[in-house]
Amino acid sequence: MRYRRGWALRDCSFRLPAGRICGLVGPNGAGKTTLLGTATHVLEPTEGDLRVFGAAPGSTEAVRRTAFLAQEKPLFRRFTVAETLRLGRELNPGSWDQRAAENIVRAGNVPLNARIGTLSGGQRTRVAFALAFGKRPDLLLLDEPMSDLDPLVRHELMATLMAEAAEHGTTVLMSSHMLAELESVCDYLVVIASGGVRLAGGVDELREAHTLVTGVRDGEGTPKDLAHHTVVESRPSGRQYTALLRPDGPIGGPWETDTPNLEELLLAYLRTPEAPPLITPSAQVPGQAHGIRAVAA
Numbered sequence: 463m464r465y466r467r468g469w470a471l472r473d474c475s476f477r478l479p480a481g482r483i484c485g486l487v488g489p490n491g492a493g494k495t496t497l498l499g500t501a502t503h504v505l506e507p508t509e510g511d512l513r514v515f516g517a518a519p520g521s522t523e524a525v526r527r528t529a530f531l532a533q534e535k536p537l538f539r540r541f542t543v544a545e546t547l548r549l550g551r552e553l554n555p556g557s558w559d560q561r562a563a564e565n566i567v568r569a570g571n572v573p574l575n576a577r578i579g580t581l582s583g584g585q586r587t588r589v590a591f592a593l594a595f596g597k598r599p600d601l602l603l604l605d606e607p608m609s610d611l612d613p614l615v616r617h618e619l620m621a622t623l624m625a626e627a628a629e630h631g632t633t634v635l636m637s638s639h640m641l642a643e644l645e646s647v648c649d650y651l652v653v654i655a656s657g658g659v660r661l662a663g664g665v666d667e668l669r670e671a672h673t674l675v676t677g678v679r680d681g682e683g684t685p686k687d688l689a690h691h692t693v694v695e696s697r698p699s700g701r702q703y704t705a706l707l708r709p710d711g712p713i714g715g716p717w718e719t720d721t722p723n724l725e726e727l728l729l730a731y732l733r734t735p736e737a738p739p740l741i742t743p744s745a746q747v748p749g750q751a752h753g754i755r756a757v758a759a
């Protein structure tokens with residue numbers, strides 16, 4: 463996707479397997495909103511293409527199966543909450559789940575007769591969630607859904623999200639900067655930085671492909687016994703040496719090793735955009751190693 467100022471997303475090739483809850487992570491300006499925009503047909507990719515369950519994002523099939531909770535949570539300010547849910551019902555005949563939508567609104571004690579314009583930011587987010595869930599989508603796209611929610615509401619809505627996704631097999635792609643929270647919600651991960659994919663795959667497979675190494679080194683630079691592994695990030699502090707590696711075989715030498723948690727993994731890749739990308743087989747687009755392609759299938 464190229465804007466006037468230049469490329470926002472390029473060489474952004476990955477596949478998101480159906481039924482996964484995927485975190486979309488990247489620094490400010492990395493292209494997360496742009497990616498979600500192309501998946502919902504708000505933006506037309508400059509090159510390459512994207513498929514939602516095999517269909518073009520603007521097709522009736524993809525639109526019917528996708529719900530998008532945009533960052534600015536656009537709702538009609540003069541509608542009441544009840545009218546907003548009615549809009550959802552009328553726009554989604556056949557699939558609308560009024561009970562699920564009302565339950566989400568009621569759990570936050572948001573009055574059904576209140577106008578959207580009079581609600582707090584967090585309450586409006588809750589109504590937007592209700593609208594997205596009420597649609598019963600097969601693909602739910604969320605752009606920083608948690609940013610204006612208090613910690614208890616975040617917890618509650620993420621629990622609802624996981625329960626709904628588990629019950630209905632919903633595929634979720636959720637951009638967020640809240641790394642610790644993503645760890646408790648996501649089983650899949652896509653990291654983009656500088657307009658390209660840096661990491662993509664199942665959370666467990668990505669964690670297990672890396673080792674956190676700590677110990678005392680002699681001299682400067684990468685210690686000899688670690689040199690043949692891929693060093694994603696190293697943080698020397700005097701003789702103390704800490705590094706995140708993608709090991710190529712067993713790690714020898716006097717090193718303490720551990721599997722990184724999701725936050726440690728993400729921070730290392732965010733701090734080191736030049737680290738070689740890792741796209742696990744489940745996240746690769748079949749028959750295509752590189753290119754500008756993203757797929758939810």
Ligand SMILES: Nc1ncnc2c1ncn2[C@@H]1O[C@H](COP(=O)(O)OP(=O)(O)OP(=O)(O)O)[C@@H](O)[C@H]1O
Pocket residue numbers: 465466467469470488489490491492493494495496497
């Ligand atoms: N309409 C536009 N015109 C020109 N450039 C744009 C436009 N929208 C986005 N960009 C640029 O494209 C890049 C990606 O922006 P995008 O909003 O997708 O990032 P993001 O990862 O969602 O960021 P954030 O975490 O800050 O929300 C940025 O450099 C941004 O300035």
